[in-house]
Amino acid sequence: MIAAELDKSYPGCRVLAGATLAVAPNTVHALVGENGAGKSTLVKILAGIVPADGGTLTIAGAAVELAAWDRRAARRAQIAIVQQHGAFAGSLTVVENAVLGAEPIRRGLLDLKPTAAALAALGERLGLAIDPWARVDRLSLGAAQRAEIVTALHAGARLLILDEPTAVLAPIEVEGLLRMMRELARAGTAIVFVTHKLDEVRAIADAVTVLRAGRTVAVFGHAGSAGTERRVAADVTADVTADVTADRTADVIDAHAIARAMVGGELPAQTSIPAPAGAAKIVLALRGVSVAGDLAAAPAPGLATHAAAGRAGAAVAIAMREGTMTRPDPHAHALDAIELTVRAGELVGVAGVDGNGQRELALAIAGLAPYAGTIELAGRDLAGRTPRQRLAAGLAHVPEDRQRGGLVLDASVADNLTLGRTDITGRFRIDRAAVARFADARIAELDIRPAARGAIARSLSGGNQQKVVIGRELSRPHLAAVIAAQPTRGVDLGAVARIHDQLRAAARGGAGVLVISADLDELLGLCHRVVVMLRGRIVGERAGTELRSGDARAALGELMTGSARGAA
């Protein structure tokens, strides 16, 4: 179907060095690798979005002239991509986006109705319910993504590339998406599925290509689908090769072997820490905390995040085959009378589908959103305290979006590590020696790459950017409580382990840690207690040994989607 061997460099950085990818027809081909491995770049080249520096590209047996390979050429070859953050114009409707650049004209006027009907019919057939007339910025992230997939297929895609499609979806939405991919592949559309999540790979991939540092280091495949395409690059360690061979006999895709190929070694051991005694001091207490629902619709200056776009469509009901799941009403409270306490040394997870009040919860605690009710930090009421005063009183806040709110992307790593940290810089005149010492210590501790304090944050990969945020926030002195929002979203496995280590270390050091994550597995592995948020409320909780039991995941998943009995 498609075979590629590609090179790509950005200034000072070789992204792809002869990375290879071969996709067979009628298969779901997973492309996995750590952040910065070059996955997104590779698929963007395939889709004609980014030009390659060199290499070869063969489509259906015919070699392609790479110099002339652009968006339009890719479209002609029926290669479609649904990008990580979506490519639809938010102020247009789904159908308007679908016809962009090739508008159907009837009697001199734009005629959208046939396209809209075709989109709706196609969506119906695929089990991807979409409303062609909905404005994209009013849709939830999942609904917008479905609309992009349907639009891509409507244009007639033979190869559909999905770049980390599951990053923002709830478990039940992920299941639907995976099933849809399976069916599309069976119906003749080859799929390249970029992901970090190995359980998803195991669930549906026919073949897997693993990228590391711009090279293909391993290819795994289900027997019968693509038995001949298995190749392993020369630099792969012997033990990975051995695993591949073992796979062949075992005839399964071994997630552990893939993980090892991705990180090039064993993952750091994840050691859980004991839960604090019941008598441990309460360091963070929320009593009847509410936040008005129009926060996202009318963000304060400088407060807007990408989540606003997703949340603006809160009223849109997501109809899914599995049932109907409603988003919160925008006029209701985004956060509704939350009662929550965190003890010293405790790791508490907040699970939930994006847009159910988690963002407001973090902002209220940090003092970045107005709220009603009481928030106490180490026994003291924070009413009227500014964000700076809260941080000084022992709070650390890892904002949910590192690129907008977590970091100043055009500033150096050292600047970002010390932003607002007057305990390091000094109050007025910056102590440059102290900043350098501090930055180098954090870089070494978190293995931030490149290990240069002068590097511009923008040039770092997502995982390393997140390490910078973690390094700044969790190194605050006298930590009483930590609020970490989506601390490992879009972050590679090695960085995830380090970030988790840091969160555990903070808890071991006596802080209460509140972790907000859309990734339930992350919370199950990390936390002592997990609460579930739905429509601005806490609708359930599991703690201790309950979390280790087999059905915890299913039970929490039901709570997240509002399908549990008695919930909501």
Added chain:
Amino acid sequence: MIASSRDPDREGLAVAIALLVSLAIGSALMLAAGKSPGHVWWLMVQRTLFTDAYSLGQVIYKATALVLTGLSVSVALDAGLFNIGGEGQVLAGVVACAITGAALPASTPAALAIPLCIVVAAAAGALVGGVIGVMRVWRGAHEVITSIMLNSIVAGIALWLGNELLFQNGTTTGPAIVPGAELPQLGFGGSSANLSVVLALAAVVALWWLRARTTWGQALLAVGRDPAAARATGISVGRVQIYAMLAAGALAGLAATNFVMGHEHAFEEGLGRGIGFLGISAALLGRMNPFGIVAASLLLGFLASGGLAVGQEVPKELTEMLQGVVVLAIASAGPIARRYARQAAAARPSQVNHEGAS
């Protein structure tokens, strides 16, 4: 330290490209005017920099004010605000400085009169700038709109004050300031260059130090580049923006010392006009770097003064057009420089192998 994070190679390249393009366009204009470009350029350089001390003095005079209004634009932009209210802020400084200087007892010693007039000029500019900042932060009124409107309002107030109180029998000149408030001239063949250049240079060094070496500068630049990140780390975005506009207004107001205390010694209709807008050019050309703004101001001053020096050869309008050409060139040179920098980097073997894709 955030200031140092821009790529200096690229900035330098952008400026070099812009200057070459401007030189070419200027030469074409001279050819169109029927003159030999080489001759005119040479005359401009020769007269302004070597033979005619007066012209050189005028370069310094013009550049002094431009440095201050350029810094004014850059400090606001550091905080993410586009201050195009320099005209009004300069004029407020001019009026306040002239009124204060004239109202002092004739015997006021320089040691008192000079600092007082400087402070009043800065305060008047800061008042106008502060209004823009407060309206932006408290009411969400866009600073471009409010600063343009304040330019008109201040101009109206100045003219009204002049007509009602200041202009002396039929002229458009107000009463003279007391001798103690006059800044000494620097000479240069009787040119207008005066000691306020020291004030401008002090402002350059102070602003560089604040931006590069203090937490205030760190906060200022963080607010301009990512207000959400600044807020999350405890910086009060609104407060920083108001302070930045106060500082921007004060810097523009200080330009009045050059005009009133150093040169005209009175309020005069039209005094300092245009310098606020030209400060935008100086700031753009200087790439928002305090020292770059000094160089840009000298260049713009050279074009203005040099244009007069070769006035018999080519029309004055030609060199005025050149000032605009330089700004257009610098505004469009950034992307070109970026592309060259990229190609240069690609040509070099990659030295660093940091993981930075995705």
